[in-house]
Amino acid sequence: MNYIKIFDPWKNPLCTCPLKYSLNPYTGCSFSCIYCYISSFIKDPFSVIIKKDIIKKIRKDVDKIDKNIYVSLSNSSDPYPYIEEKLNITREILKIFRDEGIKTLIITKSDLVLRDIDILKEMKVAVSITITTFNEIYKILEPYAPTPDRRLNALKKLKENGIKTSIRIDPIIPFVNDDINEIEGIIETVHNFCDQVIVSTLKLRPDSIKRFQEKLPDIYKKSYYKEKIRGNLYLDKNYRYKIICNIYNLTKKYDLDFSSCREGFKELNTNICDGSGHIKNSV
Numbered sequence: 001m002n003y004i005k006i007f008d009p010w011k012n013p014l015c016t017c018p019l020k021y022s023l024n025p026y027t028g029c030s031f032s033c034i035y036c037y038i039s040s041f042i043k044d045p046f047s048v049i050i051k052k053d054i055i056k057k058i059r060k061d062v063d064k065i066d067k068n069i070y071v072s073l074s075n076s077s078d079p080y081p082y083i084e085e086k087l088n089i090t091r092e093i094l095k096i097f098r099d100e101g102i103k104t105l106i107i108t109k110s111d112l113v114l115r116d117i118d119i120l121k122e123m124k125v126a127v128s129i130t131i132t133t134f135n136e137i138y139k140i141l142e143p144y145a146p147t148p149d150r151r152l153n154a155l156k157k158l159k160e161n162g163i164k165t166s167i168r169i170d171p172i173i174p175f176v177n178d179d180i181n182e183i184e185g186i187i188e189t190v191h192n193f194c195d196q197v198i199v200s201t202l203k204l205r206p207d208s209i210k211r212f213q214e215k216l217p218d219i220y221k222k223s224y225y226k227e228k229i230r231g232n233l234y235l236d237k238n239y240r241y242k243i244i245c246n247i248y249n250l251t252k253k254y255d256l257d258f259s260s261c262r263e264g265f266k267e268l269n270t271n272i273c274d275g276s277g278h279i280k281n282s283v
């Protein structure tokens with residue numbers, strides 16, 4: 001296949017995703033998050049490259065894929081970089097998926113997803129929006145991404161239009177956005193507009209360590225990075241378990257589904273870890 005591939009979590013033993021396809025409409029992302037891991041495998045990660053003949057090739061891929069398996073869009077580069085506003089590549093792909101009845105999970109930080117509500121309403125789809133914080137520190141963490149308020153607005157509008165949604169608090173970073181009262185504030189703010197909370201703690205790779213050390217040197221020094229799993233530097237397991245249990249308890253309070261991503265605490269998940277459990281089976 002050309003661009004739709006079986007999702008490969010780099011054999012991370014802590015990944016609990018079901019079998020799914022992965023599609024990145026673009027290579028590279030314009031949002032430049034300091035924690036982003038695409039810089040470990042894309043040469044010029046924060047410039048967006050258009051894939052050759054993408055629409056033509058996606059049509060060919062769609063003929064070959066198993067239609068019972070959903071497509072996750074995107075697991076690395078965001079499907080709504082700024083250039084998408086002009087190019088409509090993601091929009092064209094969604095139209096193909098709609099016409100073919102392909103189950104789709106969209107993961108994004110962009111409210112440009114709202115432009116495509118007309119298509120989403122006719123799709124077997126769920127949308128996951130990442131909000132790591134409403135604090136001003138988002139300007140350092142995610143300097144060029146749409147603001148958290150715009151992402152919140154996207155969640156609200158999606159919900160108003162009957163689209164199933166989840167929120168990703170990902171990554172949780174010690175001394176940055178791990179205050180449980182602040183996290184409760186996020187959940188309280190979004191709980192009427194989403195069905196699931198997905199969390200993941202910071203996992204660094206050599207390239208993101210460099211950016212992190214540059215932008216938040218004191219925080220990097222204070223944090224408790226312990227073990228390396230498949231090339232990712234993980235935080236201390238006790239820290240991860242404690243914060244994830246605390247958030248799990250909050251989601252019970254607000255009657256939301258819960259899951260964690262690549263953490264190894266599957267027993268706490270109340271739905272599929274990536275939010276795909278909310279994909280509509282019919283439209």
Ligand code: SF4
Pocket residue numbers: 029030031032033035036037038076077078109145
């Ligand atoms: S939005 Fe996602 S892909 Fe884009 S820079 Fe941020 S973490 Fe990377």
